[in-house]
Amino acid sequence: MQSAVSSFKKVVERQTKKISFMHNRWDDYFEKNRKDVDLFQADEDRIWNRVVAKNNKPKYAFQGLAKRMAVACAVLVVVLFVLRHELMMQKQLDSLAAINKELAEKEQGYIQQFNTKWDEFKSLPSDDVELNQRLTEELELLDAIYKNGLDDIKKHGYNERAIVIMLDTYEKRIRIIERLINEKRKKQNDENKSKHIRI
C-alpha cells in the first residue's frame, strides 16, 4: 500500500513538474528567483574606497583650470586676430612685407629680381625717349594697382584676392622690363647691322 502511495506521489510530482516546465517563461523564472540573481558579490569596501578617492582627486579642479585656460587662450587668439585686422586698417601698413614674414620674403624676392632687371635696362645704351616714357607709364599704372590693393587691405582687413593682385603687379613689372630690355637689344642689334652695311 505504501509503495503504491509513494509511486502515485512520484507520478503526480513528475506531472506537476512537467506542466510547470512547459508553461513557464524567463520572466517567471527570474520573478520567482530574483533574490538569488546577484551571484557575484563585489568587495564593497574596495569599491567605496575607490569612489571616495576618485571623488576627492583634484582632477576636477585641474580640469576646471584647464578649461579656463583653454577659454583664455581662445579669447587671446581672437583678440590677436582682431588686433592684426585693426593694424592692417591703420596707416602703418605700407607694403606686403608688413603683413607677414612669408609675404615679406616673396616681396623681397620680386624686388631683387626687378632691381637686377632695372640695372640691366639702364646699362643698355639707348636714346629712345619713347621707350623710357612707356616704361614709366606702365610702372605708374602698376604702382596704382598695388596701392589700391594695400588700401583694400587697410579698409577690410587681410584678404587673399588683394594679396594675389599685389604680387601680380611685381610679376608684370618684371615682364615689362624684360620686354623693354629685349626691345633695346633688338634696336641695338639693328643699329649695329646697319653700321656694318654702311661700311
Add this chain to the structure above:
Amino acid sequence: MAYRIVGNQFDAEEVVQDAFVKAFNKMTDLKDVNAFAGWLKQIVVNQAISLIRKQNRLQVSMESIDELPDIEEEQIDLDWPMQMVMEAVMALPEGARVVFSLRIIEGYKFNEIAQITGQTVNNCKVQFHRSKKLLSAKLKK
C-alpha cells in the same frame, strides 16, 4: 547589474565607481529623493553600456543563430538552480547577454533597450530571440 552587462568583474567595478562619482556630481539633478535607486540604476546602466560601446563590443552577431532549433514555447524549469542559469546567461555572446539582461532581469522594454544601446528595436529583438535560443540549447543539455 553592472557585472551582468559588462561581463567581467574588473569592468563592472570600474562602472560602479564611475557611476557613483557621476551620481555625486549630479546629485542636484535629482528632484525626488524617492527616485534615487532608479536614478542610480539608470546611471549604472548608461555607464556600463557606454563602456562596452567604447570597446566596440556591442555587435549584432547573427552567426550560428539559424543552426539552433526554433523555440516555439519557452520551456523553463522554475527550479533550475540560479547558478546554472546565470552561468549560461554570462556565457552568451555580448549583444545577446546585454539585451537578455536588460529585458528579462532588469525589466526594460525593447524601445528603451534600443535607446540605451543605440541599436534598432528590431536588432534588440533579434538579439533577444537569439539569447533565448542559445539558453534553451545550453540548459536542456
